[in-house]
Amino acid sequence: MSQERELTVKKLYLKLTNNSLEDGKEVVLSGWIRSNRDNGSVGFIAFNDGSNFKDIQLVYTKETKNYETIRTFRYGSTIKVFGLVKLTPENKQPFEIQLTDAILLNDYAEDCPLQKKRQSFEFLRDIAYLRPRTNTFNAVFRVRNVLAYVIHKYFQENGFMYVHTPIITSNDAEGAGQVFHVASDLKKPNEFFNSSACLTVSGQLHVEAFALAFRDVYTFGPTFRAENSNTTRHASEFWMIEPEIAFADLEDDMNLMESFLKYIINYVLENCKDEMEFFNTFIDKTLFDKLHNVLNTPFKRVTYTEGIELLKEAVKNGKKFDYNNIEWGMDLQSEHERYLTEEVVKGPMFLTDFPKEIKAFYMKQNSDGKTVAACDLLVPGVGEICGGSQREENYEVLKAKMEQLGNEKGLEWYLNLRKYGGCIHSGFGLGFDRLIMYITGISNIRDTQPYPRTPGSLRY
Amino acid sequence: MSQERELTVKKLYLKLTNNSLEDGKEVVLSGWIRSNRDNGSVGFIAFNDGSNFKDIQLVYTKETKNYETIRTFRYGSTIKVFGLVKLTPENKQPFEIQLTDAILLNDYAEDCPLQKKRQSFEFLRDIAYLRPRTNTFNAVFRVRNVLAYVIHKYFQENGFMYVHTPIITSNDAEGAGQVFHVASDLKKPNEFFNSSACLTVSGQLHVEAFALAFRDVYTFGPTFRAENSNTTRHASEFWMIEPEIAFADLEDDMNLMESFLKYIINYVLENCKDEMEFFNTFIDKTLFDKLHNVLNTPFKRVTYTEGIELLKEAVKNGKKFDYNNIEWGMDLQSEHERYLTEEVVKGPMFLTDFPKEIKAFYMKQNSDGKTVAACDLLVPGVGEICGGSQREENYEVLKAKMEQLGNEKGLEWYLNLRKYGGCIHSGFGLGFDRLIMYITGISNIRDTQPYPRTPGSLRY
Secondary structure, eight states: OHHHHTOOHHHHHHHHHTTOOOTTOEEEEEEEEEEEEEOSSEEEEEEEOSSOSSOEEEEEETTSTTHHHHHTOOTTOEEEEEEEEEEOTTSSSSEEEEEEEEEEEEOBOTTOSOOSSOOOHHHHHTTTTTGGGSHHHHHHHHHHHHHHHHHHHHHHHTTOEEOOOOSEESSOTTTOSOOOEEESSTTSTTTTTTSOOEEOSOSHHHHHHHHHHHSEEEEEEEEEOOOOOOSTTOOSEEEEEEEEEESOOHHHHHHHHHHHHHHHHHHHHHHOHHHHHHHHHHTOTTHHHHHHHHHHSOOEEEEHHHHHHHHHHHHHTTOOOSSOOOOTTOOOOHHHHHIIIIIISOSOEEEEEEEGGGSOTTBOBOTTSSEEEEEEEEETTTEEEEEEEEBOOOHHHHHHHHHHHTOOTTOHHHHHTTTBSOOOEEEEEEEHHHHHHHHHOOOOGGGTSSSOOBTTBOOO | OHHHHTOOHHHHHHHHHTTOOOTTOEEEEEEEEEEEEEOSSEEEEEEEOSSOSSOEEEEEETTSTTHHHHTTOOTTOEEEEEEEEEEOTTSSSSEEEEEEEEEEEEOBOTTOSOOSSOOOHHHHHTTTTTGGGSHHHHHHHHHHHHHHHHHHHHHHHTTOEEOOOOSEESSOTTTOSOOOEEESSTTSTTTTTTSOOEEOSOSHHHHHHHHHHHSEEEEEEEEEOOOOOOSTTOOSEEEEEEEEEESOOHHHHHHHHHHHHHHHHHHHHHHOHHHHHHHHHHTOTTHHHHHHHHHHSOOEEEEHHHHHHHHHHHHHTTOOOSSOOOOTTOOOOHHHHHIIIIIISOSOEEEEEEEGGGSOTTBOBOTTSSEEEEEEEEETTTEEEEEEEEBOOOHHHHHHHHHHHTOOTTOHHHHHTTTBSOOOEEEEEEEHHHHHHHHHOOOOGGGTSSSOOBTTBOOO
């Protein structure tokens, strides 16, 4: 086999790009049939081996060995083909393979639920183990792959250390929503670990300890919420990116968010050209405009207090929100966020310095005593895409807050980080699957994950 | 702050390497004290900001502002320093910083359990949130970071697609050991997902479906075992690397394992020079020899049947194993594996084609009807380091096997992959944390993980 492992559809396209694809070159390929049609004297197979988003075209004629058999090969079947490269620079497809022979490796059973016809995303969700073979999901998972890699690439090239924060934890971090419990024996849930155990909702607290040893760190792994939310934006299991930077304040944090987001979006546009073209054509025709707007605009910075003034002004001038009673201290709704980023700023913006009552306990209290050094990044078309904050580094202030909330138990170590060589530090959290929704235009989080987990749904 | 974020200890060392570090250059750095000693007229601080494994030396004299205060700065405290670069090519340290001033940002409380003295690995395990600040753990987690990255790098550069296989699953994959159960409500464990749920023990079955869409894929994520094993090599939570390649047999699989392992070991040796030097000096003096042996030796391939003959021969010639009753069909013990790799082959080796009864149901049955196309990679010093196999692609053979085992229920989709455009494919699994043990010489898996989870132990 080893010889044959060398050649793939992707390598043929790479050779084409490098001008090293020779006309007449003999090739042997194994892969799958995306379509097969013939007019009685010449036939065309759209063929792919999974290595590339774009297919290649195989052409067979009566001179091809086994012509009559090849005609009968079905959609989805696995074949091995022998042929010659034919450069066709004048055509839409810049090259094709003229077959000398083809053999069937595995037939595609007729009872297969995935068929060559339009099938709804909803139906395809139910056959998650087959849908990566469709164009849309093939493109989604390719972008998911490239995006995961460039996230590591960005952080590694900028001196960040990757930390595997734990999945099974003894505390529920920010108290953010309901958690899943973990037990080796459901009847004795505390037996295995000698304590109750749950699935992590965030790696932030754990990774903060590493920022105080390595300066710039990040975690990128699965997190979980046991919320019974059946929306297009909620999944029970999803991946989170959480960088944490030491000797850095909110300003540094926002600079990082902006630089990071621009870098990864640009990388995906450059490295998934065919896939992004597909999304912009078939999924969301405003996609390129939206992404280029993010790439080319400096992110504005507006305080929450200014934002409230802008919203009040809008209401005074006749703007109608579903929730129209704007007042300082409220948690902004998505409609408010979208108004600010889409109609006022007309581009990406940070909303900063929120009332401390509506934000998490670990956020740095500002000197006004009322707000915390936190930011939400808002983008047109979505509203909030991620959020970050400077962390409270003052031991006494944090201790008082935790005592008030009653969450010190089990988090003494977290508090102690403030007195054992602490320093100012900041970080942010970005949901990976929602980022994929944003970058591809796919509107349901279930269609960005290989095997989505949501309430009532745990197939495969 | 943004200006100051620019300069780090790592950047100073990089400048040194590039010959762009200027004598007399003014610098401002923030970081931690690793040691502070003075003789009354001149003082030395070993300083690091976490960005680099090697510290830098700060020198202060009576001309330094705040000399008397600086003398009192304690181990672990956070400081901000101002000084001038002094190149010292004739010294062991090729440069130092001559301080003009230093200020204390955060003191190191005396009650901190981490102190500047020899503290046992066992004690340090108990303060997992502080131990990354010690030399050993600093080095371990740096290697962990580089290793995680080079794994992605290798696969990405070779056209593999990264797939996030699910953490919460409805089946226990290979039936390998006990699983953790997951529930939003422990009293109604099936309520949330409308089925029982557990933590994954392997992503292999899920990733196979993606190999049949993308050809070459891999998963790299956390996996779990609820085994009550208190050994130095078992953890309840650990990361696994599982590539899966389509149109590839066992031979291709072994070629991949050999190429992959050599690439990543070489990369770590090249990119973690200081850390690996540290391990070879303080943890395992045979480390470099062991790793270079793997790098420079082609991996031998020996069948299980040949292996049994070699072991029988050894016993006949007087070799004493704890388990001395060698016969075909037995599962080899670690002592047997180590004998073969250390004393017979004297280097890395694949043991192949095991009796089907002692291997997993999904492995490809060989034409002899008795063995399966599986391999274990054995290396001197450890024995088995990872294992792989060609997968059974024949629908009827696999169906019969699964019916015999009674594990078809819930895995119909996996079986169906064999009739919906199936193909020969292969893969392997490598425990990431054990790989770190092997590469660093660290002898307890608990000392390779940021926050280890083992029976009875779930701190933090």
